[in-house]
Amino acid sequence: MTGVDDLTPVAQDYLKVIWSATEWGDPPITSKGLAARLHTSAAGVTDMVKRLAGQGLVDYESYRPVRLTPAGERLAVAMVRRHRLIETFLVRMLGYDWAEVHDEAEALEHAASEQLIERIDALLGHPAADPHGDPIPGADGTLRRPDAMRPGEAQGPCTVVRVSDADPAILARCRDLGIVPGATVLAAEVPAELASAVWVEPVSGRASPC
Amino acid sequence: MTGVDDLTPVAQDYLKVIWSATEWGDPPITSKGLAARLHTSAAGVTDMVKRLAGQGLVDYESYRPVRLTPAGERLAVAMVRRHRLIETFLVRMLGYDWAEVHDEAEALEHAASEQLIERIDALLGHPAADPHGDPIPGADGTLRRPDAMRPGEAQGPCTVVRVSDADPAILARCRDLGIVPGATVLAAEVPAELASAVWVEPVSGRASPC
DNA sequence: GGCCAAAGTTCAGGTACCTTAACTTTTATG
DNA sequence: CATAAAAGTTAAGGTACCTGAACTTTGGCC
Ligand SMILES: [Mn+2]
Ligand SMILES: [Mn+2]
Ligand SMILES: [Mn+2]
Ligand SMILES: [Mn+2]
Numbered sequence: 001m002t003g004v005d006d007l008t009p010v011a012q013d014y015l016k017v018i019w020s021a022t023e024w025g026d027p028p029i030t031s032k033g034l035a036a037r038l039h040t041s042a043a044g045v046t047d048m049v050k051r052l053a054g055q056g057l058v059d060y061e062s063y064r065p066v067r068l069t070p071a072g073e074r075l076a077v078a079m080v081r082r083h084r085l086i087e088t089f090l091v092r093m094l095g096y097d098w099a100e101v102h103d104e105a106e107a108l109e110h111a112a113s114e115q116l117i118e119r120i121d122a123l124l125g126h127p128a129a130d131p132h133g134d135p136i137p138g139a140d141g142t143l144r145r146p147d148a149m150r151p152g153e154a155q156g157p158c159t160v161v162r163v164s165d166a167d168p169a170i171l172a173r174c175r176d177l178g179i180v181p182g183a184t185v186l187a188a189e190v191p192a193e194l195a196s197a198v199w200v201e202p203v204s205g206r207a208s209p210c
Numbered sequence: 211m212t213g214v215d216d217l218t219p220v221a222q223d224y225l226k227v228i229w230s231a232t233e234w235g236d237p238p239i240t241s242k243g244l245a246a247r248l249h250t251s252a253a254g255v256t257d258m259v260k261r262l263a264g265q266g267l268v269d270y271e272s273y274r275p276v277r278l279t280p281a282g283e284r285l286a287v288a289m290v291r292r293h294r295l296i297e298t299f300l301v302r303m304l305g306y307d308w309a310e311v312h313d314e315a316e317a318l319e320h321a322a323s324e325q326l327i328e329r330i331d332a333l334l335g336h337p338a339a340d341p342h343g344d345p346i347p348g349a350d351g352t353l354r355r356p357d358a359m360r361p362g363e364a365q366g367p368c369t370v371v372r373v374s375d376a377d378p379a380i381l382a383r384c385r386d387l388g389i390v391p392g393a394t395v396l397a398a399e400v401p402a403e404l405a406s407a408v409w410v411e412p413v414s415g416r417a418s419p420c
Numbered sequence: 421g422g423c424c425a426a427a428g429t430t431c432a433g434g435t436a437c438c439t440t441a442a443c444t445t446t447t448a449t450g
Numbered sequence: 451c452a453t454a455a456a457a458g459t460t461a462a463g464g465t466a467c468c469t470g471a472a473c474t475t476t477g478g479c480c
Contacts, residue, residue, distance in 0.1 A: 008436070011436095030458085031457070031459090032457065032458080040437090040438070040439095041438070041439060041440080042459085043438085043440080043441095043458085043459075043460080043461095044438055044439075045458090046460080047436090047437075047438080048436090051436080062445085062458075062459070063444090063445060063446065063458060063459080090326075093303070094326070094333065095329065096329075103323075104323055104325075104326055107321040107322075108318065110321060111317040111318045111320060112317075112318065113313075113314055113317070115314075116300075116314055119304050119305065119306075123304065218466070220466080220467065240428085241427070241428055241429090242426090242428080250467090250468070250469095251468070251469060251470080252427075252429080253428090253429075253430080253431090253468080253469070254467070254468055254469075255428090256428065256430080257429095257466090258466090258467075261466080272428075272475085273427080273428055273474090273475060
């Protein structure tokens with residue numbers, strides 16, 4: 001199990017979802033969560049998770065949440081890198097809207113070769129984050145996680161760091177309100193129903209006194 | 211069976227290979243030919259061809275070559291369009307060499323959405339041919355087949371129309387010799403071992419008397 | 421026209437992934 | 451802490467694709 005393309009597309013998606021579940025502080029994912037995100041049945045999840053455990057990619061005990069092994073995590077991060085680079089490419093080079101890019105990347109990530117991914121990365125100038133503000137892991141697996149908070153936990157002017165790409169409708173609304181990574185907003189002005197999808201960082205110290 | 215993404219990737223490849231076999235005047239493909247091109251066993255081909263026949267995409271009689279039905283041809287041409295647009299995109303936008311582009315396109319063609327294909331087509335300015343000179347079918351299935359001949363059948367200065375992309379080594383040699391679509395060569399100067407991979411068109415009338 | 425090699429098919433069986441239905445374990449809660 | 455709902459697993463079975471081995475058909479050749 002040396003590289004990501006020794007895996008089936010389904011296995012690639014499982015690892016990616018298991019990894020992503022904990023990226024922003026949530027607990028390890030359960031069978032139910034996997035079934036929901038992968039649009040499959042709970043029975044199918046049990047089946048597949050056992051296969052992944054057999055390959056040494058996840059640690060699994062019956063009736064317990066799934067966790068990645070170091071080997072599984074390495075491959076999961078490689079898939080996340082692929083996904084986010086492809087999303088960035090589609091938005092920057094092909095005019096995709098950030099709300100529609102996810103599904104396309106979800107399919108392409110399994111078909112792109114390592115070579116294509118590295119060419120895209122170079123062409124884009126090694127971007128640090130995808131269109132939603134999610135950090136893009138390096139080719140070596142390194143990942144710089146921004147320490148961001150929810151608008152409810154912050155005060156005053158904040159830089160938008162990330163908007164969850166889980167719901168295209170929320171992305172469209174945020175785009176219309178100018179709530180996009182890099183933009184400055186007042187924490188209190190983020191609508192309540194969007195707040196749980198938005199991560200911000202208070203504008204630092206006395207640097208930007210506008 | 212309305213669109214190409216109602217098919218499995220394997221079915222997509224079968225249709226594309228069956229169609230491509232006859233593109234340059236060769237007879238309908240046999241089981242052996244399909245097995246060779248698709249890197250699978252003869253038994254697997256029989257199995258799959260029956261499935262395609264069951265879906266009304268091919269006409270099939272035991273021990274006879276396979277032919278596409280009109281429905282199958284429509285979908286095959288759509289796949290050829292995808293493949294060739296992706297090849298063109300990879301060469302023009304991502305710096306791929308024409309000898310390495312085929313395998314990448316072979317995978318991406320199954321993952322790209324119709325929307326992505328049309329965006330690529332527009333971004334490239336609706337190219338008429340792929341990097342090897344193979345004509346790109348229109349979104350409506352129309353295809354203009356250039357009437358070209360082999361170097362052995364021509365005389366004097368010719369425009370290179372197409373180089374078969376079946377063998378990357380031949381592509382690399384042709385590239386080094388300047389035998390690329392659009393270039394002018396003397397028919398007699400195309401090396402014998404490359405001639406069967408090259409299609410040319412005599413430079414017309416007295417137009418280019420150099 | 422019969423024979424034989426090549427081509428093609430059938431058969432038995434395997435893997436990955438998926439489903440529904442029945443069953444078990446966990447957990448929440450009164 | 452008993453119990454019911456929720457979560458999770460097991461079991462049985464299905465589809466797509468694939469393989470090797472045994473068998474059948476085809477087509478070229480003397
Ligand atoms: Mn995916
Ligand atoms: Mn994203
Ligand atoms: Mn393909
Ligand atoms: Mn080509």
